[in-house]
Amino acid sequence: MQPDKFYYDNKIVRNFGIATVIWGIIGMLVGLIIAIQLYQPAMNMHNQYTTFGRIRPLHTNAVIFAFVGNAIFMGIYYSLQRLMKTRMYRDVLSKLHFWGWQLIIVSAVITLPLGMTTSHEYAELEWPIDILITIVWVVFGINMFGTIIKRRERHIYVAVWFYIATFVTIAVLHIVNSVELPVSFTKSYMVFAGVQDALVQWWYGHNAVAFFLTTPYLGMMYYFLPKMANRPIYSYKLSILHFWALIFIYIWAGPHHLLYTTLPGWAQSLGVVFSIMLLAPSWGGMINGLLTLRGAWDKVRDDVTLKFMVVGLTAYGMATFEGPMLSLKQVNAIGHFTDWIIAHVHVGALGWNGFLTFAILYWLIPRIYKTELYSKKMASFHFWIGTLGILFYAIPMYISGFTQGLMWKEFTPEGILRYPNFLETTMRILPMHVMRSVGGAMYLTGVIVMAVNLYKTAAQGKLVANEAAEAMPLEKVNAHAGTERWHRRLERKPILFMIGSLIVILIGTFIELMPTLTISSNIPTIASVKPYTPLELQGRDLYIREGCSNCHSQTIRPFRSETERYGEYSKAGEFVYDHPFLWGSKRTGPDLQREGGKYGDSWHYNHLMDPRLMSPGSIMPEYSWLIHQKLDTTTTPAKIRAMQVLGVPYPAGYDKLANQDLDKQAKGIADNLAKDKIRVKSNKEIIAIIAYLQRLGTDIKANKTANNN
Amino acid sequence: MFKQFTEHIDGNQVYLLFSLFIFPVFFIVVTLLLLRLRKQHVDYMSDIPLNDCTETDIKLSKP
Numbered sequence: 001m002q003p004d005k006f007y008y009d010n011k012i013v014r015n016f017g018i019a020t021v022i023w024g025i026i027g028m029l030v031g032l033i034i035a036i037q038l039y040q041p042a043m044n045m046h047n048q049y050t051t052f053g054r055i056r057p058l059h060t061n062a063v064i065f066a067f068v069g070n071a072i073f074m075g076i077y078y079s080l081q082r083l084m085k086t087r088m089y090r091d092v093l094s095k096l097h098f099w100g101w102q103l104i105i106v107s108a109v110i111t112l113p114l115g116m117t118t119s120h121e122y123a124e125l126e127w128p129i130d131i132l133i134t135i136v137w138v139v140f141g142i143n144m145f146g147t148i149i150k151r152r153e154r155h156i157y158v159a160v161w162f163y164i165a166t167f168v169t170i171a172v173l174h175i176v177n178s179v180e181l182p183v184s185f186t187k188s189y190m191v192f193a194g195v196q197d198a199l200v201q202w203w204y205g206h207n208a209v210a211f212f213l214t215t216p217y218l219g220m221m222y223y224f225l226p227k228m229a230n231r232p233i234y235s236y237k238l239s240i241l242h243f244w245a246l247i248f249i250y251i252w253a254g255p256h257h258l259l260y261t262t263l264p265g266w267a268q269s270l271g272v273v274f275s276i277m278l279l280a281p282s283w284g285g286m287i288n289g290l291l292t293l294r295g296a297w298d299k300v301r302d303d304v305t306l307k308f309m310v311v312g313l314t315a316y317g318m319a320t321f322e323g324p325m326l327s328l329k330q331v332n333a334i335g336h337f338t339d340w341i342i343a344h345v346h347v348g349a350l351g352w353n354g355f356l357t358f359a360i361l362y363w364l365i366p367r368i369y370k371t372e373l374y375s376k377k378m379a380s381f382h383f384w385i386g387t388l389g390i391l392f393y394a395i396p397m398y399i400s401g402f403t404q405g406l407m408w409k410e411f412t413p414e415g416i417l418r419y420p421n422f423l424e425t426t427m428r429i430l431p432m433h434v435m436r437s438v439g440g441a442m443y444l445t446g447v448i449v450m451a452v453n454l455y456k457t458a459a460q461g462k463l464v465a466n467e468a469a470e471a472m473p474l475e476k477v478n479a480h481a482g483t484e485r486w487h488r489r490l491e492r493k494p495i496l497f498m499i500g501s502l503i504v505i506l507i508g509t510f511i512e513l514m515p516t517l518t519i520s521s522n523i524p525t526i527a528s529v530k531p532y533t534p535l536e537l538q539g540r541d542l543y544i545r546e547g548c549s550n551c552h553s554q555t556i557r558p559f560r561s562e563t564e565r566y567g568e569y570s571k572a573g574e575f576v577y578d579h580p581f582l583w584g585s586k587r588t589g590p591d592l593q594r595e596g597g598k599y600g601d602s603w604h605y606n607h608l609m610d611p612r613l614m615s616p617g618s619i620m621p622e623y624s625w626l627i628h629q630k631l632d633t634t635t636t637p638a639k640i641r642a643m644q645v646l647g648v649p650y651p652a653g654y655d656k657l658a659n660q661d662l663d664k665q666a667k668g669i670a671d672n673l674a675k676d677k678i679r680v681k682s683n684k685e686i687i688a689i690i691a692y693l694q695r696l697g698t699d700i701k702a703n704k705t706a707n708n709n
Numbered sequence: 710m711f712k713q714f715t716e717h718i719d720g721n722q723v724y725l726l727f728s729l730f731i732f733p734v735f736f737i738v739v740t741l742l743l744l745r746l747r748k749q750h751v752d753y754m755s756d757i758p759l760n761d762c763t764e765t766d767i768k769l770s771k772p
Contacts, residue, residue, distance in 0.1 A: 155757070232759065249732065468763065
């Protein structure tokens with residue numbers, strides 16, 4: 001039998017590589033800008049479109065889905081063809097995938113600064129973009145499975161299992177977390193509310209880390225590390241165990257993002273236990289990677305790609321040790337809502353995702369251009385400034401996190417909060433924020449140096465767009481099928497493999513999500529909790545538009561330090577009309593769940609106009625545009641109708657009357673402000689947001705005798 | 710605070726125990742199957758990424 005001659009498609013790999021570098025620089029630059037805004041609010045240039053709440057999601061989306069996303073596709077398109085010994089299934093699908101993905105990113109760049117957001121972290125994009133993501137993901141899936149099916153290598157290497165698990169799990173996560181009811185082309189409400197919405201979101205959020213930032217990178221590690229070290233993976237058996245254990249356990253761990261909230265306690269406990277178990281497969285993978293270099297450590301001294309790999313794997317090990325530790329309730333009580341989490345995330349993102357991406361780029365670009373790397377010195381400089389950048393980023397954030405967590409909880413011997421003014425704790429950590437932005441700038445400098453180095457490398461070589469290869473075609477196997485081992489058989493059947501992976505991740509998903517979503521007694525209702533008034537509902541949507549939940553939580557944990565500072569701890573029944581939930585995950589500013597009635601309307605007006613008028617030294621941006629912009633009340637009827645569909649008990653036909661009530665309430669607030677000599681028309685946005693802020697948490701305050709049903 | 714939840718969800722302990730039970734079972738089954746893998750197959754699988762079947766690889770593999 002003659003071998004088949006065919007060509008690998010390197011052009012698509014190159015295109016994803018270019019997109020990785022460009023979006024990486026943009027995403028990190030936005031990150032640097034918002035980092036500076038946290039000690040220099042004027043860095044928003046007094047512009048609503050560049051204010052923290054709106055562009056923090058732009059940073060996270062850009063680095064996760066644009067930088068890491070394109071890097072994943074670069075790595076998969078390069079390795080999958082070679083592992084399957086065939087070209088990608090269809091060139092047209094590859095191109096559709098590439099341009100479709102870039103279109104999604106451009107849509108995010110346009111819509112997020114405009115304030116079009118669902119407010120679900122890492123899933124902020126509105127419903128039309130969600131549909132586009134689904135279509136592009138299906139295109140990617142068809143292309144990937146088509147390639148696997150037409151392969152010339154009978155057995156599917158472990159890297160490809162990780163790619164398959166990534167594909168199927170991200171599809172499930174994206175669909176479930178995007179179940180939303182459109183109100184208009186640019187606005188939707190989440191179908192789930194309150195606790196249920198929080199559980200779905202963090203099941204998604206945690207597993208986005210697992211199946212977008214981890215499993216595809218592990219797949220790439222299992223392919224590229226042996227290539228770079230020119231030796232097989234340390235233990236293939238360990239890689240199988242690593243794979244199945246990792247995808248099984250990861251899916252359960254989401255509730256550790258919701259410890260001490262109103263999520264049912266048993267679901268929290270489940271999340272903690274599985275988070276601790278997760279340490280084993282995570283470290284199994286890291287050890288398997290590092291031990292692949294046994295006997296080749298001398299190469300690490302000279303080879304910059306291996307240097308990046310080693311630090312990347314070490315960062316993975318550190319982050320996956322810290323994750324289970326942070327999921328312990330006692331540790332989480334201090335770490336949650338603080339900069340500790342920011343440090344944790346960035347050790348993983350900058351170290352693991354960033355450094356693995358750089359290693360692959362440095363290894364891959366010279367190969368597809370059939371040349372040598374332009375400058376090893378520049379690459380070495382990138383390695384060192386990147387590593388130092390991570391340290392300069394992470395260490396101040398750890399110090400800042402511990403400081404915040406402990407200051408928030410400190411009592412005097414007399415039993416009162418030592419730092420009752422939240423701002424005092426913020427001011428204390430500002431030097432750390434300055435240091436962090438220096439670290440970020442160093443890391444970004446390294447990436448820019450890499451971009452120049454790779455550009456020069458490409459310029460001195462010539463892209464081998466179609467790389468010739470030859471391999472024997474596959475023969476049919478029937479003879480010894482019955483005697484084959486179980487996993488060996490599975491390795492030949494990609495669809496069966498996908499179904500197996502799907503079953504494994506669905507076990508955890510169902511057991512964890514279904515009781516909270518279906519058993520009503522998990523969410524005790526409270527008689528005094530009423531739906532938002534139309535003005536409050538509009539104000540809430542402005543709160544979402546401005547991304548307030550990026551800095552302010554709305555959930556008070558049952559600690560004395562929190563009830564003293566913020567008021568009565570949160571109850572599940574308080575959130576039943578919250579589509580979406582707005583608990584937040586970070587307290588750059590104080591919790592707002594009991595904000596209603598704490599201050600007068602004029603305080604909120606002045607505070608939003610210029611926070612430093614009311615709180616000298618505050619790092620909150622000003623929201624002066626809310627004073628000038630007119631509230632769009634044409635959307636009120638549609639919003640009321642949408643809420644009715646979702647089960648919020650507005651009376652029948654209320655959509656037609658809602659704006660009358662809205663005007664009446666708005667006029668009341670405007671009159672109230674006028675008493676304090678603040679002249680503002682009742683149709684301005686600031687009136688609606690004041691209405692919402694004054695409502696927060698008052699249902700419980702209003703009726704102390706309310707009982708849980 | 711959490712008592713109200715545990716009292717209101719029927720069979721919650723079953724969920725907890727069942728969840729904790731299925732992973733060890735799954736883990737042990739996979740481990741046992743792994744131990745039965747043949748060395749020859751494991752070596753073959755480990756070497757897959759090292760051969761891209763490109764012209765460079767083909768030239769290198771020729772004596």
